[in-house]
Every structure is written in structure tokens, then in C-alpha cells.
Amino acid sequence: MQVRKRFQNEVSTALDNTRFTASDFLIEFPDKGDTHVRITFKHHPEFNIRLYKVGNTFQVDECPSDYYFVGTLVAAPKDFPKNLTAWTNYIYDELRAMTPMIYDDFEELRRELEQRLKDHVVDNHSHFSVEEAETIRKKLAEFDKLLAMHAETHVELKKEIESLRAQLAGANQTVDSYSKPIWFSTTFNKLANGMKSLAKSNEFRQVAMETMKGLLFREIDGGGNNR
Secondary structure, three states, X not given: OOOOHHHHHHXXXXXXXXXXXXXXXXXXXXXXXXXXXXXXXXXXXXXXXXXXXXXXXXXXXXXXXXXXXXXXXXXXXXHHHHHHHHHHHHHHHHHHXXXXXXXHHHHHHHHHHHHHHHHHEOOOOOOOOHHHHHHHHHHHHHHHHHHHHHHHHOHHHHHHHHHHHHHHHHXXXXXOOOOHHHHHHHHHHHHHHHHHOOOOOHHHHHHHHHHHHHHHHHHHHOOOOEO
């Protein structure tokens, strides 16, 4: 049975408010059968969650779960979107256990980003001016040019780099519509998740991280602030 559009939007919004973004997941709402929602983490498809009906009861199968790799719980559909935060945290913990140094690096960057937003952005509803948006787009274009260059010299990372370039394009599209804090946070999530996949090349990942810090942190400290 097809679920309402409002519920579909709540699911996507909930995922965007986690450590990841909705674009990191394949979200399906089947119009037939007992499954109402199926969400798969694109980067590791074995991580998935499903809301389905058994008789008169709704259940959720999730992988990973709290203590076990796969778990099943009873949950009302209205609670499903808010429960996605816990599930995505399980994913993050599992990924971090697999590659702890990489995730520790980005967790440190995340804390720095949150602190700078708190220190420099007073109005949480403020938007970028035309000049600020143009500056950000120029920096995004420079970052994209750098990635395109590395895609040619790091053939083994071409797929991951192209995915990161797609995230940059998404960030470019939201400069005018998102408030400053939301844009900085969601852009950080998109770029960080893309760069974690570049773990095969520590050297290139470090270059990309420094470029991201230059894009986000300097813009917050300088033109991106609002006092």
C-alpha cells in the first residue's frame, strides 16, 4: 500500500537531519505487498531498514541494530521517521569501527564546524547575500576543478571522486535556498561522507579535507558570518 507523500517527505527530512543525507540512501515506498518503506545505505547495501506489516502489527527490521547486526522491533509508522536517527547512528558506529582513524578525523572537523557556526553565525535563519553566494560558488568550482584533475591521475578512485563531485553540485544548488547554518551543516555532511570513501588514498583524502576546511571554515569566519 502506497504511503502518503507527507510521510515520504518526513522520512527524507529525517535522514537529512542525521550524520548523513537523504542522498546517501536508496529510499523505496512499494505500492504493493506488506512493505511500506525500505531504506538502503548506498555505500554499504547490507545496511538497511524496512517497515512492514504482519497481521495488524507494524514491525521494523534494521541492520545494523543496537547490539546485534540484525534486529526486529515493533514500531508504529508515525514513529518510523524519528527512529531513523538511532539507526543511522548504528551505521556510523559500525563504519567507524571498520575505519576508526578516518572517522575520528571527520568527527573532529564536525565539532570544529559546529563551534564556528555557534561563534560566528548569530542569526540561524539568515541567508547568503548575492555576493556571498557568488563567492561560495567560485570556491565550489575551484574544488570541482581540483577533483576533476585528481580523477585523471587517480584512476582507481575515479568512481569515488565523481560521486564527490556530484555532492558538490548538490551543494551548489542549495546556496540560495538554505539558511547559512543548514547549508554549512548539510554541505559538510555531503562532502565528508564522499571523502570517507577515498580512504584508499590517504594523501588525496588529506588534500580534499584541507580544501573542504578552506571552503567551509574560512567562509564562516569571513564572508559567511552574520552579526
